[in-house]
Amino acid sequence: MAERNMSPNKTPIPEQDPQVRNKNFDEVALGYTEEMAVSEAARCLQCKNRPCVAGCPVNVQIPEFINLIANRDFAGAYKKIKETNSLPAVCGRVCPQETQCEAKCIRGIKGDSVGIGRLERFAADWAMKNLDEKAEMPKRNGHKVAVLGAGPAGLTCAGDLAMLGYDVTIFEAFHKGGGVLVYGIPEFRLPKAIVQAEIDKLGEIGVKLETNILAGKVISIPELFEEEGFDAIFIGTGAGLPMFMHIPGENYNGVFSANEYLTRTNLMKAYSEEAATPMIRFKKVAVVGGGNVAMDSARCAQRLGADTVYIVYRRSMEEMPARQEEVHHAIEEGIVFNILTNPTQIIGDDKGYVKGIECIKMELGEPDASGRRRPIPIEGSEFVLDVDAVIMALGTNPNPIISDNTPDLEVNKKGCILADEETGATSIPGVFAGGDIVTGAATVILAMGAGKVAATAIDKYIQEKK
Amino acid sequence: MYKILKKRDLNESNVLMEIEAPRVVKKALPGQFVILRVDENGERIPLTIAGVDHETGGVRVIFQKVGYSTTLLGEKNEGDYICDFAGPLGKPTDFEDFKKVIVVGGGLGCAIAYPIAKALFDKGVEVDLVVGFKTKDLIILEDEMKEAATRLHIMTDDGSYGKKGFTTDGLDAVLAEDPNYDAVFVFGPPIMMKFIAQVTKKYGVKTIVSMNPIMIDGTGMCGGCRITVGGETKFACVDGPDFDGHLVDWDEFMRRSAMYKEQEAEAMAKHKCRMEGMS
Ligand SMILES: Cc1cc2nc3c(=O)[nH]c(=O)nc-3n(C[C@H](O)[C@H](O)[C@H](O)COP(=O)(O)OP(=O)(O)OC[C@H]3O[C@@H](n4cnc5c(N)ncnc54)[C@H](O)[C@@H]3O)c2cc1C
Ligand SMILES: Cc1cc2nc3c(=O)[nH]c(=O)nc-3n(C[C@H](O)[C@H](O)[C@H](O)COP(=O)(O)OP(=O)(O)OC[C@H]3O[C@@H](n4cnc5c(N)ncnc54)[C@H](O)[C@@H]3O)c2cc1C
Ligand code: SF4
Ligand code: SF4
Ligand code: FES
Numbered sequence: 161m162a163e164r165n166m167s168p169n170k171t172p173i174p175e176q177d178p179q180v181r182n183k184n185f186d187e188v189a190l191g192y193t194e195e196m197a198v199s200e201a202a203r204c205l206q207c208k209n210r211p212c213v214a215g216c217p218v219n220v221q222i223p224e225f226i227n228l229i230a231n232r233d234f235a236g237a238y239k240k241i242k243e244t245n246s247l248p249a250v251c252g253r254v255c256p257q258e259t260q261c262e263a264k265c266i267r268g269i270k271g272d273s274v275g276i277g278r279l280e281r282f283a284a285d286w287a288m289k290n291l292d293e294k295a296e297m298p299k300r301n302g303h304k305v306a307v308l309g310a311g312p313a314g315l316t317c318a319g320d321l322a323m324l325g326y327d328v329t330i331f332e333a334f335h336k337g338g339g340v341l342v343y344g345i346p347e348f349r350l351p352k353a354i355v356q357a358e359i360d361k362l363g364e365i366g367v368k369l370e371t372n373i374l375a376g377k378v379i380s381i382p383e384l385f386e387e388e389g390f391d392a393i394f395i396g397t398g399a400g401l402p403m404f405m406h407i408p409g410e411n412y413n414g415v416f417s418a419n420e421y422l423t424r425t426n427l428m429k430a431y432s433e434e435a436a437t438p439m440i441r442f443k444k445v446a447v448v449g450g451g452n453v454a455m456d457s458a459r460c461a462q463r464l465g466a467d468t469v470y471i472v473y474r475r476s477m478e479e480m481p482a483r484q485e486e487v488h489h490a491i492e493e494g495i496v497f498n499i500l501t502n503p504t505q506i507i508g509d510d511k512g513y514v515k516g517i518e519c520i521k522m523e524l525g526e527p528d529a530s531g532r533r534r535p536i537p538i539e540g541s542e543f544v545l546d547v548d549a550v551i552m553a554l555g556t557n558p559n560p561i562i563s564d565n566t567p568d569l570e571v572n573k574k575g576c577i578l579a580d581e582e583t584g585a586t587s588i589p590g591v592f593a594g595g596d597i598v599t600g601a602a603t604v605i606l607a608m609g610a611g612k613v614a615a616t617a618i619d620k621y622i623q624e625k626k
Numbered sequence: 627m628y629k630i631l632k633k634r635d636l637n638e639s640n641v642l643m644e645i646e647a648p649r650v651v652k653k654a655l656p657g658q659f660v661i662l663r664v665d666e667n668g669e670r671i672p673l674t675i676a677g678v679d680h681e682t683g684g685v686r687v688i689f690q691k692v693g694y695s696t697t698l699l700g701e702k703n704e705g706d707y708i709c710d711f712a713g714p715l716g717k718p719t720d721f722e723d724f725k726k727v728i729v730v731g732g733g734l735g736c737a738i739a740y741p742i743a744k745a746l747f748d749k750g751v752e753v754d755l756v757v758g759f760k761t762k763d764l765i766i767l768e769d770e771m772k773e774a775a776t777r778l779h780i781m782t783d784d785g786s787y788g789k790k791g792f793t794t795d796g797l798d799a800v801l802a803e804d805p806n807y808d809a810v811f812v813f814g815p816p817i818m819m820k821f822i823a824q825v826t827k828k829y830g831v832k833t834i835v836s837m838n839p840i841m842i843d844g845t846g847m848c849g850g851c852r853i854t855v856g857g858e859t860k861f862a863c864v865d866g867p868d869f870d871g872h873l874v875d876w877d878e879f880m881r882r883s884a885m886y887k888e889q890e891a892e893a894m895a896k897h898k899c900r901m902e903g904m905s
Contacts, residue, residue: 335670400845400847420850423842423847429667432667435667436695438886
């Protein structure tokens with residue numbers, strides 16, 4: 161074991177300079193070198209009661225993998241993480257570590273927590289570069305499972321079931337798999353090649369991916385069972401339905417849902433010269449909202465050449481739901497934060513293009529149901545921001561296509577599919593669900609966790625039915 | 627990859643293609659559409675399903691080469707492949723229990739008007755098909771349309787064939803003679819649909835228009851296709867594409883359709899350059 165590193169600070173991760181990176185789509189954080197990783201790993205105290213592990217929704221064996229890094233067994237560290245987490249290169253980059261594993265880290269009490277996410281990313285990136293292991297095709301057990309939606313929930317469920325010997329087909333509505341990882345989260349935060357590599361690996365263990373299939377409409381749940389012979393179905397279709405504010409002017413040219421803006425930019429690669437999908441290069445952009453989606457939209461707008469990008473958020477910095485790191489990066493890149501501010505209407509010119517957004521100042525009152533202080537408008541404080549585009553990043557609702565077309569499938573008032581927390585089982589026997597379609601918009605790791613839980617339950621269901 | 631089984635140039639700018647997609651064939655109903663991408667860098671473009679062939683598993687689309695993506699598609703030939711083809715999307719047209727209807731198609735809109743008219747006609751509905759073209763040379767599918775209607779009324783802007791005038795004139799003449807129709811179905815450019823809706827309003831006839839805003843996913847997740855109908859925001863790809871023509875906010879719709887005009891023109895200019903550079 162290397163000597164323990166008692167520095168109170170996390171080993172910094174090299175990053176592109178903010179003034180350079182806010183003009184390109186290359187990854188912001190460049191990742192640890194081997195030396196940096198070993199040195200950061202040496203900050204871990206190897207706590208006996210492992211509080212960090214309890215903070216991880218998929219139980220990554222944190223002290224163990226970190227110890228392997230400290231001892232320079234990078235391949236071993238990667239394998240340790242893979243035991244419970246099938247997408248470490250993704251999670252290391254996008255998990256909200258500050259509220260999960262790292263929130264529980266003992267070293268975080270005095271100083272910075274151990275950089276668990278950064279180390280996880282290091283191990284995964286190292287393996288991608290240095291390990292050339294072709295996965296072995298597991299022996300088939302003769303049973304078929306259909307997975308609807310190729311987001312993190314569906315991919316995880318498919319991978320686990322394939323490893324158990326199931327013949328798994330994923331049906332995905334878009335022309336590419338990955339879900340939010342490809343259409344939402346931008347290249348500069350999560351390179352698409354990483355997601356593709358993970359999907360390719362699923363192919364190696366026999367998972368089939370059928371794209372361009374809008375399940376529920378093109379093939380129904382009963383047809384999957386009766387005509388296509390599937391023994392069980394997992395639904396992981398996510399929460400992709402955009403919300404608008406229903407204020408005047410929302411249909412002017414230049415008002416987008418974050419979903420549309422990000423899909424054009426990321427999935428359709430509107431930032432690249434080669435792509436055919438058009439995107440207007442707006443000069444001044446207002447992004448409404450304070451979550452990861454808002455930060456991603458704002459930082460994309462900046463990279464697409466805007467001079468000024470505003471975040472318009474109705475509460476204060478403390479209440480902002482985005483990951484700390486994303487807010488920090490956005491500020492560094494020059495995004496202007498208008499907090500305690502709420503839009504009242506969008507103003508258009510005579511051709512129907514956006515020319516401004518009228519906002520009102522807010523103050524915080526008593527806590528509301530969510531425990532956060534409720535924002536209240538300050539009368540007479542309206543003002544106008546001159547912008548030529550407005551991006552609404554207000555959150556999303558569950559995708560209704562499957563539930564609309566499957567009357568027996570029970571959903572709650574918000575349209576989330578009702579699924580047993582322990583198994584993912586829905587109201588239809590043999591149909592399981594997990595991820596954002598069950599919880600509403602949440603996180604990558606929770607979606608993966610749900611996919612895992614369902615894979616175990618599906619295996620049990622099929623084995624018991626035999 | 628999806629194979630082009632058949633290609634026929636209907637005239638200089640309109641092309642008919644059949645593309646192999648058995649899953650789509652199995653489910654397609656009149657009024658639904660597909661979204662396709664020609665190649666890896668391609669944009670997702672919606673085209674109406676103009677018919678299916680259960681034997682070959684082919685889906686028929688008819689399109690006009692108006693810009694970059696449709697031109698690129700038009701350059702493909704039988705036996706070539708395109709990269710993506712998703713459908714059927716949107717709600718099928720609701721025929722209720724109409725007995726007597728008018729179907730109006732303007733220009734390329736006839737490609738979509740034709741299968742709808744045929745579906746109704748085959749069900750035993752009395753169908754007047756009013757179609758309009760700029761001039762005689764641009765007429766498409768005349769023989770097919772004759773087989774799909776009780777009465778076919780062809781209009782040309784310049785009077786070079788059929789009656790002289792716009793589809794609005796043709797429709798007005800039919801309704802003036804007998805306003806007792808259950809519904810009018812309209813397929814064509816927005817400006818035509820707007821004016822047709824004004825004519826039918828005068829006669830108080832129910833009017834169903836097929837809306838074609840700019841789309842990306844076609845599954846309800848981007849909101850790019852939103853239009854205002856009766857004061858409410860609708861997503862054309864999942865709530866439509868058919869709507870009540872008397873309730874649509876046409877001016878907003880036309881403004882939104884023109885949103886990327888500059889970018890589209892640029893893309894087309896670049897493509898022309900590349901093509902000329904190659905030859
Ligand atoms: C812009 C943005 C940034 C985010 N940033 C973070 C972050 O930094 N960290 C984090 O942890 N989380 C983040 N999230 C949240 C996270 O991405 C989601 O919680 C997670 O992706 C949910 O996974 P899922 O598998 O349930 O659904 P999704 O990722 O939404 O995948 C669902 C898939 O199903 C497909 N589908 C939908 N309907 C059908 C159908 N009828 N038939 C077939 N396929 C269908 C969709 O096309 C999609 O591919 C972010 C989300 C967004 C939008
Ligand atoms: C439900 C639906 C059904 C359609 N059916 C047919 C059909 O059967 N035959 C046919 O020829 N056309 C049809 N269209 C229109 C067709 O999708 C557009 O002509 C095509 O996308 C233009 O692409 P382009 O790159 O060649 O032209 P561009 O230069 O991009 O655009 C030319 C025109 O097409 C419109 N347009 C551009 N992109 C889109 C898009 N993604 N979605 C919709 N419109 C767009 C623009 O507003 C512009 O007016 C339909 C559209 C919709 C929404
Ligand atoms: S998966 Fe996420 S929460 Fe778990 S250890 Fe890794 S970074 Fe932390
Ligand atoms: S809590 Fe922190 S210091 Fe303790 S084992 Fe976990 S990562 Fe290491
Ligand atoms: S095309 Fe995206 S919601 Fe209709």
